[in-house]
Amino acid sequence: MFTYADRIKPDGHSITTYLENLLAKRYQIPTFQRDVVWEKENVKKLWDSIYKFYPLGSILIWKSSTKLESHRQIGGIKFADDFHSNEYQYILDGQQRTTTLLTSIYGGKIEKKENFDPTLYIDFTVEFTEITDDTSYTKRFLFWDEIDDNNGQIKANSGKKKRHEEKLLVSLRDIIKNPVEIERNLHKNGYGDFENPYM
Structure with a gap:
């Protein structure tokens, strides 16, 4: 039995593990999330923080048994609409950082910036x-x-x-x-x- 204190808890994952989970399509992007708006300068500053071992801030993942409409992509990776599970994991905060981390390493496409190689x-x-x-x-x-x-x-x-x-x-x-x-x-x-x- 869970108490209210158990509902929100921090988990520590390495960047590599987080990205592997993204590539394995374990996270979903709800449709209410805004588009990626970061520019080159923001991307470089994030990696400068990583380079200097600064904290990146948290990424908020909502684990739920509720299936939301979810058709967003992360860096061109399409998440299956027919995905069924007992538990869904939605990125609620940290989409900009997530997209930056993923596309900086693995390439991909940024919506509305089709000619840009990230x-x-x-x-x-x-x-x-x-x-x-x-x-x-x-x-x-x-x-x-x-x-x-x-x-x-x-x-x-x-x-x-x-x-x-x-x-x-x-x-x-x-x-x-x-x-x-x-x-x-x-x-x-x-x-x-x-x-x-x-x-």
Whole structure:
């Protein structure tokens, strides 16, 4: 038997576990949730907070036996309308952060931004000076349109494209999929010392 005190309780999950649950379609987005409104700057700031080990705030999940109309997508992932369960889990607060986390790593589509690739990259060569550094994230975290030099046509991106080819600027997904390969590449290029900021 549950008491009122048991109805709301915090659970701690890693970002990886949370995203795995999203990919397994364990959460639903109720139709009353607003559209994704975050811009590139918001995405970069969220990842800067993660990079600095700042708390991200809570994400409110409502577990219920009630099936709501639910047809929203998260980053282009369609959640089955014919899904039946004894318990449904609805994201009530944290949709913007959820979409940012998922699409930054796994790509996807953002509603009303069909031509935008939300995959995020990190440039290992951007130095981290101190915890109060509030500007380097704009250079550390990049989207493909900030890296692609269009075969040398965009001179401002040439250095970033070169670092990408050298695997010193990689996607967040590559870090998850191939951490050993990335570490091996850093070591091969003389950055293998664990005290090195790139590591």
